[in-house]
Amino acid sequence: MESHEQQFLILNEPMILAAMISIVVGGLSLVIGVTYFKKWGYLWREWITTVDHKKIGVMYILVALVMLFRGGVDALLMRGQTAMPENGLLDAQHYNEIFTTHGVIMILFMAMPFIIGLMNVVTPLQIGARDVAFPRLNSVSFWLFAVGAGLFNISFIIGGSPDAGWSAYFPLASLEFSPTVGNNYYAISLQIAGLGTLATGINFLVTILKMRAPGMTLMKMPMFTWSILITNVIIVFAFPVLTVALALMTMDRQFGTKFFTMQDGGMDMLWANLFWVWGHPEVYIVILPAFGIYSEIISTFARKNLFGYKSMVVSMVAISLLSFLVWAHHFYTMGQGVMVNSFFSITTMLIAVPTGVKIFNWLLTLHKGKITFTTPMLYSLAFIPIFTIGGVTGVMLAMASADYQYHNTMFLVAHFHYVLIPGTVFAVIAGFHFWFPKVFGFRLNEKLGKLAFWFITISFNVAFFPLFILGLNGMTRRMYTYSESTGYGPLNMLSFLGAVGLGIGFIILVYNLYWSIRYSPRDETGDPWDARSLEWATHGPVPFYNFARIPKINELDAFWYAKRNNKSLYDDRPIEKIHMPNNSGMPFLMSGAFFGAGFCLVFSWWIPTIIFTILIFVFMALRSFEKDHGYYVSVEEIERIERELGGEK
Amino acid sequence: MMKQLFPKQHVMGFIFSMVLSVVALAVITFDMSYKMGMAILLVTAIAQALVQLLLFMHIGESEDKGTLYTNIIYAVFVGVVTILGTLFTMIWGYQIY
Numbered sequence: 001m002e003s004h005e006q007q008f009l010i011l012n013e014p015m016i017l018a019a020m021i022s023i024v025v026g027g028l029s030l031v032i033g034v035t036y037f038k039k040w041g042y043l044w045r046e047w048i049t050t051v052d053h054k055k056i057g058v059m060y061i062l063v064a065l066v067m068l069f070r071g072g073v074d075a076l077l078m079r080g081q082t083a084m085p086e087n088g089l090l091d092a093q094h095y096n097e098i099f100t101t102h103g104v105i106m107i108l109f110m111a112m113p114f115i116i117g118l119m120n121v122v123t124p125l126q127i128g129a130r131d132v133a134f135p136r137l138n139s140v141s142f143w144l145f146a147v148g149a150g151l152f153n154i155s156f157i158i159g160g161s162p163d164a165g166w167s168a169y170f171p172l173a174s175l176e177f178s179p180t181v182g183n184n185y186y187a188i189s190l191q192i193a194g195l196g197t198l199a200t201g202i203n204f205l206v207t208i209l210k211m212r213a214p215g216m217t218l219m220k221m222p223m224f225t226w227s228i229l230i231t232n233v234i235i236v237f238a239f240p241v242l243t244v245a246l247a248l249m250t251m252d253r254q255f256g257t258k259f260f261t262m263q264d265g266g267m268d269m270l271w272a273n274l275f276w277v278w279g280h281p282e283v284y285i286v287i288l289p290a291f292g293i294y295s296e297i298i299s300t301f302a303r304k305n306l307f308g309y310k311s312m313v314v315s316m317v318a319i320s321l322l323s324f325l326v327w328a329h330h331f332y333t334m335g336q337g338v339m340v341n342s343f344f345s346i347t348t349m350l351i352a353v354p355t356g357v358k359i360f361n362w363l364l365t366l367h368k369g370k371i372t373f374t375t376p377m378l379y380s381l382a383f384i385p386i387f388t389i390g391g392v393t394g395v396m397l398a399m400a401s402a403d404y405q406y407h408n409t410m411f412l413v414a415h416f417h418y419v420l421i422p423g424t425v426f427a428v429i430a431g432f433h434f435w436f437p438k439v440f441g442f443r444l445n446e447k448l449g450k451l452a453f454w455f456i457t458i459s460f461n462v463a464f465f466p467l468f469i470l471g472l473n474g475m476t477r478r479m480y481t482y483s484e485s486t487g488y489g490p491l492n493m494l495s496f497l498g499a500v501g502l503g504i505g506f507i508i509l510v511y512n513l514y515w516s517i518r519y520s521p522r523d524e525t526g527d528p529w530d531a532r533s534l535e536w537a538t539h540g541p542v543p544f545y546n547f548a549r550i551p552k553i554n555e556l557d558a559f560w561y562a563k564r565n566n567k568s569l570y571d572d573r574p575i576e577k578i579h580m581p582n583n584s585g586m587p588f589l590m591s592g593a594f595f596g597a598g599f600c601l602v603f604s605w606w607i608p609t610i611i612f613t614i615l616i617f618v619f620m621a622l623r624s625f626e627k628d629h630g631y632y633v634s635v636e637e638i639e640r641i642e643r644e645l646g647g648e649k
Numbered sequence: 650m651m652k653q654l655f656p657k658q659h660v661m662g663f664i665f666s667m668v669l670s671v672v673a674l675a676v677i678t679f680d681m682s683y684k685m686g687m688a689i690l691l692v693t694a695i696a697q698a699l700v701q702l703l704l705f706m707h708i709g710e711s712e713d714k715g716t717l718y719t720n721i722i723y724a725v726f727v728g729v730v731t732i733l734g735t736l737f738t739m740i741w742g743y744q745i746y
Contacts, residue, residue: 209713233723237723237727241731269739270739273735277731277734277735321726324726324727327734336742336744337743337744339742340737340742340743343737343742344738
């Protein structure tokens with residue numbers, strides 16, 4: 001559409017204009033509010049400059065929740081547009097932009113940060129550490145992610161959103177066929193956020209390998225920590241592929257190189273190939289932590305040891321290797337021979353085996369357990385059957401010859417929502433409810449939590465099950481409209497109603513947050529669920545140094561057995577002074593320079609880009625000359641804090 | 650004193666990596682045969698990887714050999730899979746119907 005090209009601010013779309021006005025008004029009222037209540041200093045000292053893994057985790061989750069609503073509105077608009085045949089809510093271009101941003105935001109700016117947020121909050125506590133291995137780097141990771149997300153989100157008001165799908169296949173995503181700056185935003189914002197994720201991967205890998213409490217061998221780690229370890233291994237090995245692919249995309253679009261062109265020796269399909277070499281492991285990056293969360297919750301609320309701990313670990317390691325061997329199943333129909341498709345068909349079906357092992361382990365953990373039906377447990381229980389539907393349809397799609405029928409239909413859309421929503425979204429919501437009291441010292445309301453659960457679970461099935469049937473009836477994905485004679489109308493309307501129900505469920509979830517902050521009774525024990533792993537051994541809100549004394553571990557679920565046998569996790573060592581890292585504003589400022597450089601690069605404003613890039617390097621140089629050895633918390637200070645929190649744990 | 654403060658290894662690594670990049674760049678600036686160019690790229694790429702691993706990532710200084718070798722094996726696995734797998738899907742096993 002011509003009107004979308006060649007303009008800086010998008011002013012001709014009433015919906016975008018309304019969104020822009022609401023952003024400006026919202027932003028201004030935020031700034032005025034913070035100034036009025038004199039909170040700038042507090043924000044700067046306590047949050048923006050923080051290197052505390054718990055606060056960084058909270059910020060990740062906050063951004064993830066905001067992005068959940070951004071992506072959710074995209075989804076509602078899409079379902080609204082397709083609810084009726086020949087609907088005129090959105091035009092084709094607008095629809096293209098919305099399904100693209102929905103995909104990118106939900107995967108990279110909602111699922112990823114939610115998981116990274118939970119892993120920030122929980123992992124160091126679970127292994128009995130005081131912080132992550134590189135606290136400053138952790139802050140850099142968060143701010144790079146945040147500016148990446150910000151850059152991606154401003155695209156829809158400044159310059160236009162990317163519109164070539166979340167997978168941005170060439171040649172469609174090339175300068176020739178996508179001449180707006182939209183796909184520049186895609187390449188550059190994902191690049192910046194991806195750098196942050198890569199740093200997180202290294203950070204947590206080192207944290208888990210090097211900073212476990214004394215006595216906690218690898219096979220005595222909680223299952224969530226195991227899943228995070230494996231996830232970070234995959235991050236470290238998969239994300240460089242995305243980095244390279246995005247760099248090549250940027251060069252093709254900005255500097256006229258010909259990596260992915262159709263002539264002059266370029267190869268357009270190489271993009272799809274590289275994208276999925278990263279993209280399939282990425283699927284497991286968002287699903288494995290979910291498996292970890294479910295393992296923790298199910299064994300806690302079934303009051304039983306996790307069944308088959310070793311087989312859980314082995315199957316996760318197997319998944320981490322197999323996840324690198326299946327990527328071509330995303331493009332069976334792109335012209336590879338029988339040999340290639342058969343190979344990837346078999347590896348794809350193989351990956352269902354370790355996943356199946358895990359499902360049976362959860363079922364056997366539940367077997368003869370004393371189950372309490374709390375909100376996090378309800379999500380975990382709903383996950384098992386719904387995810388199994390997603391898994392089974394996945395095996396259907398894995399058959400290359402059958403895939404020629406399913407490829408790019410709504411069947412595929414239904415499949416990956418059936419995997420990702422119960423797999424990842426239910427897990428992060430369950431984890432959110434489960435670990436909330438650990439961070440804030442009170443539980444979310446159970447009644448509202450369960451109401452939201454039923455809304456979300458039922459509406460999810462109403463929204464996505466019809467898509468399986470629509471897909472089998474031949475409706476392709478990414479269609480912005482269809483004629484009445486196709487007969488797709490009624491099922492699409494049903495799906496729209498489900499989407500509205502999902503929206504209501506998420507609003508109840510946020511209302512629950514508000515209600516619980518105001519009225520929920522405060523928890524004094526630090527262990528409201530009577531749980532198993534080490535994070536529950538300290539106070540709940542956790543003091544900034546996590547543990548006054550580092551616990552000693554001699555078995556899996558040591559905290560659980562210590563509670564049962566009235567033993568202490570601490571032998572009678574005295575409290576010693578604690579070494580903690582200093583806060584720093586540099587990660588925030590450096591990420592600001594990244595934002596500037598990224599934004600100018602999107603519009604090919606070379607000179608400001610170069611200036612901002614130099615600024616990035618200046619911050620790096622300053623860091624390398626900086627002498628910052630942290631500080632010590634004195635024994636008296638620790639004893640005072642512990643007394644205030646109601647005695648040492 | 651000065652000797653201890655001056656990061657000799659890092660400066661050497663920095664210079665090496667710059668030189669290797671310039672040599673690799675020569676492949677397109679000077680006219681040479683395909684085989685010659687590929688040979689230069691291969692040699693400089695391997696040398697570059699070694700410079701990064703030895704001088705910047707201190708690969709020889711780790712005491713935890715088990716983790717180190719696991720990591721290397723995993724990295725080699727992913728690298729080989731990515732490269733050979735890409736050749737397999739995009740060239741060797743490719744056919745247009």
